[in-house]
């Protein structure tokens with residue numbers, strides 16, 4: 001599978017469970033904007049065969065190279081980012097939950113999911129094309145995971161897939177600032193992660209980011225039980241030129257990403 005097909009597959013899978021994504025595209029198209037994605041983000045557990053390095057391998061084979069490593073101590077996550085030689089390709093951000101930092105119960109729940117992924121799938125594109133990654137979890141297990149880690153519950157429910165796409169603000173023509181863009185989103189009825197302070201980061205750190213709250217969709221759990229839960233969200237990023245290199249900043253800011261992980265939290269304001 002080439003990169004175009006993989007990215008199309010990711011988009012279709014993400015858009016199918018993120019109704020807001022279609023609506024944002026429609027409204028931007030109405031304004032004559034063309035959408036370029038800054039990055040896509042995937043979530044996983046630090047367990048074989050689905051750990052970050054395993055998910056990163058197919059991207060390396062498709063022309064991506066590492067661009068950064070990040071630690072999120074409070075949420076007990078770590079992440080790596082990757083860039084493609086072709087600057088029109090989205091960057092890739094992959095995070096993993098450090099499962100050993102949680103209870104035995106959470107660890108065994110995550111292990112039982114990872115164990116359903118054949119070892120032969122590790123490091124291959126089949127990690128993404130085999131959907132779903134594992135059998136549906138039951139809703140009680142989901143709720144128990146939530147009490148320890150919103151992130152763990154999300155991965156358990158949705159499997160290995162793109163958690164968010166991110167529109168590149170740099171490629172939009174009709175907005176003066178990310179803050180103004182956020183005000184436009186709010187006026188369209190989208191719910192921002194932090195309406196009072198919608199922009200994380202700053203020009204000084206060379207990256208500004210914002211996001212809306214994850215869409216809420218009816219999701220099927222084991223036994224056919226359907227419950228409305230947060231699925232995926234849309235993010236927005238504005239990058240600045242690094243004065244020390246004269247090139248666009250390619251990395252991520254851990255402090256901003258730490259906040260943005262909360263876009264999929266179940267107990268969000270107004271959610």
Ligand code: NI
Nearest residue numbers: 041093166235
């Ligand atoms: Ni992101």
